[in-house]
Amino acid sequence: MEKENIVLLTGGSAGLGKATAELLMKNGYTIYSASRRLAKEQEDAASHGKIIPLQMDVTNVPSIEQAVARIMEEQGRIDVLICNAGNGIAGAIEETDEEEAHFQFETNFFGTVNVVHAVLPIMRKQRKGKIITTSSVAGFIPIPYQGYYSASKAAVKIFTQTLAIEVKQFNVQCCCVLPGDAKTEFTQSRKFTKASQSPESVYTKKREKAVSIMAHDEQNGMQPIEISKAILAQINKEKMSVVTIPGAKYKLIALAFRLVPNRFVLYVVDKLYS
Numbered sequence: 301m302e303k304e305n306i307v308l309l310t311g312g313s314a315g316l317g318k319a320t321a322e323l324l325m326k327n328g329y330t331i332y333s334a335s336r337r338l339a340k341e342q343e344d345a346a347s348h349g350k351i352i353p354l355q356m357d358v359t360n361v362p363s364i365e366q367a368v369a370r371i372m373e374e375q376g377r378i379d380v381l382i383c384n385a386g387n388g389i390a391g392a393i394e395e396t397d398e399e400e401a402h403f404q405f406e407t408n409f410f411g412t413v414n415v416v417h418a419v420l421p422i423m424r425k426q427r428k429g430k431i432i433t434t435s436s437v438a439g440f441i442p443i444p445y446q447g448y449y450s451a452s453k454a455a456v457k458i459f460t461q462t463l464a465i466e467v468k469q470f471n472v473q474c475c476c477v478l479p480g481d482a483k484t485e486f487t488q489s490r491k492f493t494k495a496s497q498s499p500e501s502v503y504t505k506k507r508e509k510a511v512s513i514m515a516h517d518e519q520n521g522m523q524p525i526e527i528s529k530a531i532l533a534q535i536n537k538e539k540m541s542v543v544t545i546p547g548a549k550y551k552l553i554a555l556a557f558r559l560v561p562n563r564f565v566l567y568v569v570d571k572l573y574s
Contacts (some may be wrong), residue, residue: 304379304428305329305349308371310358310415311385312351313339315484316434319524320382320531325349327532332371334358335385358385358411364418377426380535381419383412383433383456388486390511391493392503393447400493401448408452413459424470430540431472432531433460437480437550440557442566444573445496445507446514453478457543464542475540477531480550481514481521490515510573522547 307324311317312333321333328347333339334356343350356367371378386408389400412433423429438446439453460476467474496507530546545551557565 307331307380309382313337317384320528323528391496395495404448429472481517
């Protein structure tokens with residue numbers, strides 16, 4: 301029986317994407333690592349797994365179609381899709397203009413949608429496939445001064461859950477991974493809205509405090525490899541979980557947030573970032 305090991309991974313040049321590509325490679329997978337910055341080509345002698353870099357911008361449909369066409373030409377199938385490309389923009393909601401809000405959603409949400417739209421017809425015809433999306437605990441916890449980031453990640457979660465219902469009939473499975481704070485390049489690459497950088501901003505003091513706490517938590521958070529192991533575990537399962545949260549700490553947080561009143565949730569989050 302042919303091993304189902306052909307993977308398309310977006311956002312594979314750094315952080316969680318890079319760690320996931322390397323872990324899958326060591327486990328015998330062939331990973332097409334897609335990103336705007338080309339990843340490094342690699343091959344593992346022991347497992348015969350490999351990383352093949354692909355140029356792709358998830359906000360550019362023709363670049364996605366070209367990348368998918370190459371995989372199909374070379375492999376004839378795509379067994380696993382991991383939608384991991386993302387970015388973050390910080391600033392109060394009032395100080396985020398329409399263009400900046402679109403920037404956040406174009407990559408995090410619509411980038412995922414674009415790649416799924418390109419790959420799903422292939423998996424449907426194969427009558428099998430696994431789709432993994434990367435959301436965040438920020439998708440169910442409202443993070444102040446990263447409201448659009450939280451909203452985009454919440455959208456990814458609901459999108460994935462709905463997709464899981466619709467494509468089950470074609471033997472295509474979906475899983476949304478919700479990592480917590482992780483030590484990656486995300487902290488350094490975080491962008492800020494233009495208005496938030498104005499000396500006239502009325503949110504400066506609280507925003508700077510909140511973002512500094514976020515940065516500290518991220519740089520002292522989980523190692524990307526721990527999240528990558530959770531992704532690999534889902535791929536290797538006969539039936540993936542529709543939603544999975546890596547790490548016992550964040551599983552407990554998710555449970556607590558479901559059980560307590562919403563007003564208390566907002567109170568706790570406010571205190572955490574003040």
